[in-house]
Amino acid sequence: MKNFCNRREFLREISSGVCALSLSSDFTTIENLLNAGPAYGAGPPLKEVMFYKKLEDVRIECEICPRACKIADRERGYCGNKENRRGTYYTLVYAQACAVHNDPIEKKPLFHYLPGTNALSIAAAGCNFECKFCQNWQIAQFRPEQVDSYPLTPDQIVKMTKDQGSPTIAYTYSEPVVFYEYMYDTARLGRYQGIGSVMISNGYIKEEPLSELCKYVTAVKIDLKAFTEKFYRETCSGELKPVLDTLERLRKIGIWFEIVVLIVPTLNDSEKEIREMSRWIREKLGGNVPVHFTRFHPMYKIKNLPPTPVSTLERARKIAQEAGIHYVYIGNVPGHEGEHTYCPSCKKIIIKRTGFFILENHVKGGKCSFCNYPIPGVWEKPPALQPKKI
């Protein structure tokens, strides 16, 4: 399992419960084999899922993601972290963080969102996709009880974020859509205390939960895995269309978002596909949406392909630029010129980066400091929401 933070340090930060198992060694008789246990296994407190509907025979239908799992009593959905218990659908990962780390916002990557700041990044186990190249499969492709998790409430997350001087909480590493309630409550709490929230997601989410969430998150990054249904179906166990719908909804809502495309050699790297994708982005989302073409490394179930050649990423960047997308980046290639932000007007480097670090920042008040051209993004800390007066 990946260590995202020092366990001892982490536990010092929070108050945690200790659970002890009683062991027995006497199995010689049937009486000793039996034990009056609880009706359900012991575990963390449960939280009811926000979006689902009840069906006949204590079955339910999940309404968070387009997969719309129909789930019988005692079963779980595709994500593996929610369970139907007697007709009520519960998330098993509420306030259970399996990864916590204070990351540069550039690591998400979000390049037009408070550059040079950190985001307290959290995850809970589970995902509604199964990408064969999953970079965090040890948490995303496991169920909650199979990974080490720490009790960490939304309150505690907001407090930790403030204590560390970070302006943002990021829901990342696994798939935040499947720990929606945890993310939603934390983002909401944070917004009222001046802490922003960013969702790092595959975008496989239904309209209603997305709209509700966007009241409290301040930016979104969407992994656009490819531009063919075939790739989504065969490599991710998902669908392209609902992700495109999400992107259009984000555009309509007006929230800041960026797109990441992981280029996997031979699977989604054809010139035709990149061109069609770029045209669609330009036409439906506009030229100001940052697009990051990032380098694949062999992982999880795709170990037979080489890392993406840098030349492939450069070609993709050129195609996207030709299509009229202004901010196109190359990711996972530290030191590459495609990491910088260039002013579309004067063509100068306005944010110079290497890896996750900012070397120079010439964006002032949302404009290029050389030519005053407006640069889209979130450059100031979003203001705290004010409680409504009744």
Add this chain to the structure above:
Amino acid sequence: MNPQRRNFLGYIVSLIATVPFLSFLKPKVTAGEISPIQVTSPPGDKARVVMLRREGMLNGDAPDVRLIRKVINEGVCHVTGNSLPSGAWRELFTPKDTVGIKVNCLGGKGVSTHPELVMAVVEGLRVAGVPDSNIIIWDRLTSELESLGFKINRQGEGVRCFGTDSNYEPGVEEIGSIGSCFSTILSRQCTALINMPVLKDHDLSGVSLSLKNLYGAIHNPNKYHDNNCDPYIADLNSHPLIWGKLRLIICDGITGMYNGGPGFKPQGSWPFQGIILSRDPVALDRVGCEIIEAKRKEKGLPGLKEVGRDPKHIMSAFKKGLGIGDMKKVEVVKG
């Protein structure tokens, strides 16, 4: 201490340690259990499925332990063709084996593998000379085992009982449509596997019998629910960790569930009062499926295929060569 005295004390200690085992063998064993049973040899080119039903196997909520023990022993005799239970168990297991007993706890009390049935199997393994410490009762989660009434014993003396919990192999095993991490209980500890599913309906795969029960051996069964879990279940069962270790299947049909599975629904269950045994998972699942379909028909319910839950994984397993799927080639021994 004088060496002779030490030897003597050691002998006494070992004798005391053996007493529970001996006392189990003598006073508790009934004549029926040690008497030879009329059996025939398993057919060479056919699969044998043994279905034994007894009134009183479940008395109210309490399983009849003595009756269950007797039926299990009789069943193992029929499976092997050996007329003596001791011979039958020894034919299947050796003292060198570490035997994993994969139970099914997901449905909760009412439609999970009964601990009493498991205990009878443990006694059979003891007869075969398998040391208690080489017997592991397991499922996905320790908490699920506990909730069913099993006592947890991870490392102590005696039969062990615990869930896989987070102990999966670090690497992904890929076979066909499956790509999963296996339980280390199965991959590292067991040399032999007894699969103990229950006789029940399943909301996705149609039925949950022996083949489906092995979903509990991998970390990500939730990823393999599409298309009635087909071909995933068959692919999983073809993995050498399962296929190479499976020695016996004992399906708990004390209570059967014909509708509403996998969680227990009293209104969808009935006292089948039976146990189904085989060494062939496909043949056993075919027989189990027929029982469930017949009960559904009797209750006026449509067939599984009609309600979109065709248990096609069974025939997929047959096509992969995991057992006999042609019922003409399945000998069903009833008793």
